[in-house]
Amino acid sequence: MPQLDTSTWSITIMSMIMTLFIVFQLKISKYLYPSNPEPKSMTTLKQRNPWEKKWTKIYSPLSLPQQ
Amino acid sequence: MNENLFASFTTPTMMGLPIVILIIMFPSILFPSPNRLINNRLVSLQQWLVQLTSKQMLAIHNHKGQTWALMLMSLILFIGSTNLLGLLPHSFTPTTQLSMNLGMAIPLWAGTVITGFRHKTKASLAHFLPQGTPVPLIPMLVVIETISLFIQPMALAVRLTANITAGHLLMHLIGGAALALMNISTSIALITFTILILLTILEFAVALIQAYVFTLLVSLYLHDNT
Numbered sequence: 550m551p552q553l554d555t556s557t558w559s560i561t562i563m564s565m566i567m568t569l570f571i572v573f574q575l576k577i578s579k580y581l582y583p584s585n586p587e588p589k590s591m592t593t594l595k596q597r598n599p600w601e602k603k604w605t606k607i608y609s610p611l612s613l614p615q616q
Numbered sequence: 617m618n619e620n621l622f623a624s625f626t627t628p629t630m631m632g633l634p635i636v637i638l639i640i641m642f643p644s645i646l647f648p649s650p651n652r653l654i655n656n657r658l659v660s661l662q663q664w665l666v667q668l669t670s671k672q673m674l675a676i677h678n679h680k681g682q683t684w685a686l687m688l689m690s691l692i693l694f695i696g697s698t699n700l701l702g703l704l705p706h707s708f709t710p711t712t713q714l715s716m717n718l719g720m721a722i723p724l725w726a727g728t729v730i731t732g733f734r735h736k737t738k739a740s741l742a743h744f745l746p747q748g749t750p751v752p753l754i755p756m757l758v759v760i761e762t763i764s765l766f767i768q769p770m771a772l773a774v775r776l777t778a779n780i781t782a783g784h785l786l787m788h789l790i791g792g793a794a795l796a797l798m799n800i801s802t803s804i805a806l807i808t809f810t811i812l813i814l815l816t817i818l819e820f821a822v823a824l825i826q827a828y829v830f831t832l833l834v835s836l837y838l839h840d841n842t
Contacts, residue, residue, distance in 0.1 A: 551626040552777065557634065558715035561627060564637035565716045572644045573690035579649040580663050 621785060625712050640710045643697035666693070673835055680735075681842040684835075691720070692831040699780060699823030703816070711826075712781045717773035724834045725769040732841025740841060772833055779826050783819045790815060 627636050650659045670689050674682050695711060702709025710716050732740040744761045745754065790812045797805035 552714045557627040560634050561715045562719035564640040568640050569694050576647050576649045577690050
């Protein structure tokens with residue numbers, strides 16, 4: 550059994566560690582898994598006018614909600 | 617003759633330099649990392665396979681166990697591609713080396729066990745004694761369970777080594793027999809050759825199955841410890 554000859558063990562183990570733990574993991578970590586396309590929700594966010602975001606003195610009375 | 621049989625398992629050298637590092641690194645060339653938006657067929661197929669395998673293998677794990685996904689997937693791809701490339705004629709198979717398999721099995725097993733003792737100390741210690749053991753048997757069973765824990769990585773490495781080595785030896789022997797029988801009786805040589813073809817198909821299956829088994833067992837040790 551030439552496998553039991555321990556003189557080559559260190560080089561084999563070193564190259565295995567470099568391949569498995571570094572090269573393979575770096576390569577596979579770059580794989581991309583795009584999710585399947587799905588329809589977006591149709592309800593759009595209501596954009597607020599700039600003067601609605603904060604209180605200002607030029608607050609237009611016409612843009613106030615009806616009371 | 618005895619030396620000839622095992623000659624293909626000696627670590628190859630070229631002009632006195634070990635080229636095993638190139639041989640072990642070679643399978644990584646077959647897995648190009650994609651850098652485009654649309655992949656080619658090879659990369660798409662590989663990514664589909666990795667996704668399929670990881671979904672199947674990581675379904676049993678909790679969130680903590682699933683952090684090992686990259687490790688397990690690179691392990692199965694590395695062992696699988698090394699085994700398959702080793703079936704090429706006149707090639708050296710690194711997975712027949714006990715050293716490499718021990719080098720893979722011991723750190724991964726130790727990682728799972730240390731994770732278990734670090735985060736689930738009580739549950740890990742409870743593995744040392746099955747529930748409902750009669751009191752007089754307790755000391756002996758703890759010793760046996762401890763031994764069985766420490767034999768796990770050895771079994772993992774020896775299983776892979778023995779399976780791949782035995783397959784290669786059998787193919788070598790039957791191939792030699794088929795060649796020798798050619799001069800004696802062509803019909804028997806043809807039968808032997810058919811057996812050789814069937815055995816080669818079996819070896820292709822074994823190459824993938826052993827990669828799967830190795831990864832599955834590491835995954836099970838991880839499942840016990842997370």
